[in-house]
Amino acid sequence: MLSAEDNDALTRVGPGTPMGELMRQYWIPACLSSELAADGEPMRLLLLGERLIAFRDSAGRVGIMEHRCPHRCASLFFGRNEQNGLRCVYHGWKFDVHGNCVDMPNVPASQDFRHKVKARACKVVERAGMVWAYMGPRAEAPPLPEIEALMLPDVERVLRVHQRECNWLQSLEGDIDTSHFGFLHIGSLDADDVDPETMHRWGVVDRAPDYKVRETEWGTMYAAYREAAPGTYYYRFAHFLLPFFTFTPNGTFRDQVQCTINVPMDDTHTLTYNVNWTRRTPPLQTLKTGEPIPGLNPDMKYLPRTNDWYGRWRLEARRDNDYFIDREVQRHHTFTGIQGIGRQDQAAVECMGEIVDRTLEHLAPSDRMITLTRRRLLMAARQLQNENKVPATVDSAHLYRQARGGAFVAPADIDWLEAYGRNLREAISPLGMLVAQAAE
């Protein structure tokens, strides 16, 4: 349970809110690079409750700026994207990607004051197939996060995005809530159905693991563990990384290079980006017969895109059609009757309401990671608010490199963090691998 005041502090992201200000210290994924074409249509963009316009100019540079023209506040959505700038259609003022006014054609040359006018623009970079915006207060933006999944070349990376019609934190809490996996996703699976050779069977055999959790420099981490073969534990590690990243445990630790990003569009809408290394071992997906596990195959069709603030990356299966739940399938084949792991997650986090009322919860020992992460976020937001102190990850982007999610089996008589350290040293680093390959 959380107080209403803390719930408010955690979930509100607009300008001036504690969490909104914390997020504005970091680079924020704004959209996919592929959504903007040079001299193409300007796009409405909702980010942390701010209404913005994104466009790509003739030279391929991306601009993201306040949607209201600084002259008399007409929306730049209707602007003409022409010759390295966006021209407002009301009186023709034109702005470059940095927000500089470069033309003021409705004013006589002698009275032109374009050099005094600036549209409020974000700093912008492109990486990992995404456009990132810095909306914070610094003249020099901080470094980008050194998260390996976000540093892979295009051919080594799969990137997906979808919109969630709920607050960013309840979406993120789904990523670090490991005990739901044995129910929401594989609740009707029997241990006998699974390949006895795969270590992931332990997660099916025992669905009530114990937990270790701790704060880290980059956020929080947990290990869910249960006995595997005698004298060993099956561990599933996952991380929360400030301010909105997660590494989930659903895969093999050795090569699981993956990242999920829950970016608030506003308080009640989230864009969830999933980034995966193409060469990671797929997580548990098949029965021992080789057949797919019922109900898990992804089925994430999108609704047609619109120009509305909320018109991008909406899924066809949604709250108002009950995610196409099939009660017959639920009765006889799968736990939920909802098809697809992503759709199941979507239903779970959206059905709580747009912003879940956390005063109503009854948290269990299985929720320790969620409790700790809330505390960590509140502490970071309040330190910024009261002491003007930013978390270490703002300036020390390499701290993220110590985090890795995934599962392994380790001797039960070694400490969980020692087991983590050992496995981290032996894990595959795709970037290291690519560097070595290039040197050959």
Ligand code: FES
């Ligand atoms: S409102 Fe944009 S040029 Fe006048």
Ligand SMILES: [Fe+2]
């Ligand atoms: Fe899930």
